Amino acid sequence: MxxxxxxxxxxxxxxxxxxxxxxxxxxxxxxxxxxxxxxxxxxxxxxxxxxxxxxxxxxxxxxxxxxxxxxxxxxxxxxxxxxxxxxxxxxxxxxxxxxxxxxxxxxxxxxxxxxxxxxxxxxxxxxxxxxDFHAVTSANNALMALVDNHIYQGNELNIDPRRMTFKRVLDMNDRSLREVIIGLGGPTQGVPRQDGFDITVASEIMAVFCLATSLADLRERLGRITFGYTYSRDPVTVADLGVQGALTLLLKExxxxxxxxxxxxxxxxxxxxxxxxxxxxxxxxxxxxxxxxxxxxxxxxxxxxxxxxxxxxxxxxxxxxxxxxxxxxxxxxxxxxxxxxxxxxxxxxxxxxxxxxxxxxxxxxxxxxxxxxxxxxxxxxxxxxxxxxxxxxxxxxxxxxxxxxxxxxxxxxxxxxxxxxxxxxxxxxxxxxAPNSFHHLYPLDLPVEEKIRTIAQEIYGADGVEFSVPALKRLAEIEKNGWSGLPVCMAKTQYSFTDDASRLGAPKGFTVHVRDLIPKTGAGFIVALTGAVMTMPGLPAAPAAMRMDVDDAGNPVGLS
Missing domain, CATH: 3.40.50.300 (P-loop containing nucleotide triphosphate hydrolases)
Structure with a gap:
């Protein structure tokens, strides 16, 4: 060298x-x-x-x-x-x-x-x-503040706090925030419910931000985001809440x-x-x-x-x-x-x-x-x-x-x-x-379950896919709400073709385990959560931050 x-x-x-x-x-x-x-x-x-x-x-x-x-x-x-x-x-x-x-x-x-x-x-x-990431974080958390305020102020949309599918986010690895309880402290502090944080890059608003074709398309996609369900199990969107304009304003620059x-x-x-x-x-x-x-x-x-x-x-x-x-x-x-x-x-x-x-x-x-x-x-x-x-x-x-x-x-x-x-x-x-014959792996009219099987078998080399009981219920929900024509976004460990990070190489004879499905109706895809993949990572035993500093002239130290 x-x-x-x-x-x-x-x-x-x-x-x-x-x-x-x-x-x-x-x-x-x-x-x-x-x-x-x-x-x-x-x-x-x-x-x-x-x-x-x-x-x-x-x-x-x-x-x-x-x-x-x-x-x-x-x-x-x-x-x-x-x-x-x-x-x-x-x-x-x-x-x-x-x-x-x-x-x-x-x-x-x-x-x-x-x-x-x-x-x-x-x-x-x-x-x-x-x-940019701060803007995405602010838009995401503004949405959730507006949702919880709506519930506190009388809940005209009949939102079921137990069936929220959207979380607050932070652009940080912080395992302590994966599951939290909010609204504690009495009637003036909001309505208590179980909540949690994802990392900002897992936010649907980040996905919408990256898939929008224009400012107008951004506003439309934000409005289509499903953040939860009513007590009668109907989806509730950002457009129902009427705040897609405010979120677009936060992201316009x-x-x-x-x-x-x-x-x-x-x-x-x-x-x-x-x-x-x-x-x-x-x-x-x-x-x-x-x-x-x-x-x-x-x-x-x-x-x-x-x-x-x-x-x-x-x-x-x-x-x-x-x-x-x-x-x-x-x-x-x-x-x-x-x-x-x-x-x-x-x-x-x-x-x-x-x-x-x-x-x-x-x-x-x-x-x-x-x-x-x-x-x-x-x-x-x-x-x-x-x-x-x-x-x-x-x-x-x-x-x-x-x-x-x-x-x-x-x-x-x-x-x-x-x-x-x-x-x-x-x-x-x-x-x-040189010419090529580019085509997608699967047609959109294939059922969601079959799209997942196609990816698992054709790309990962799996023998098959096993769906948990919650995932099977979500499949029925997706069909009922007319979302089955969306493509699939697999959430899986990056280290292996399987959903087990320890299996390196090109494993054979395995099954992919789908534990849940999350419709991202604004982004326009269905997320399939597999194995133990986390949407809020944790820090390692010796974080890279331990090496970082600023010298006396204000120059960074320890970035690599």
Missing amino acids: SERNSLSDLEIARQATMRPIEEIAAAAGINAAALELYGRYKAKVDPSLLAAPEPAGKVVLVSAMSPTPAGEGKSTTTVGLADSLARAGHKVMIALREPSLGPILGMKGGATGGGYSQVLPMDEINLHFTG AIKPNLVQTIAGTPALVHGGPFANIAHGCNSLIATQTARRLADIVVTEAGFGADLGAEKYMDIKARIADVAPSAVVVVATVRALKMHGGVPKDRLTEPDLEALQAGVANLRRHLHNVEKFGVAPVVAINRFSSDTEEELDWLLEWCAAEGVQAAVADVWGRGGGGDGGDELAAKVASAVA
């Missing part, structure tokens, strides 16, 4: 020279009237004021094998690939999700790429950025995409941020479509492995608008493949061709899953310093034998602005130019 690569991501970011955001905007074709500055290096873009034409750019979707604690570097690869495509002469823009504070202070430590393939300003994007830049100067729209294990895992549709108006190629990503984010991109996001990918990149690392092959984390730097050969079963299943959508995948082998040439050569040969294009990318160490991603960029550019 070179001396410069021994620097931390934060140190590399701080040494980078950023251009004023007006220069980045001008180079991207964003007219001054559409630009709203948030300091020198961040801005919001108002798509309604853009002089750019209707969307025409092609989309490259970056996904990955099943994630491991070894790290795969999906965001790093996304940034490096975009920089490399720009270096090759393509007009490129990146569309990424915003990081959530919960994982940043918990396990991740940062989510803006790594090494010499980062979006900047790294520290500001990772922390409060332009306040946040809904504009955020413009930043990479270390190499490639423009990036960073906007919205639902998790892919408990939500649909894609950046905002408005940002993706805005990028398509400004660039010939848009490089975006979907969270976690292709079984989660990529499937949801194809079956949820790409149904709403014309954003079907022209190419799909699946990120893999020798380290993660060896972990799927049975090697513990503390021994991943040791050469182990046998474990690598066992671990590729996980990658194979992801590649076959991408092909089921009619798109040929390209494998990006994200290089780590501990990888041996023998291991890399074997993996490239394996990909060739599988009939899959692949390239080693050293975009962490050499940057996409350098030559670290040139070979990958060339293969991706060829894939973008």
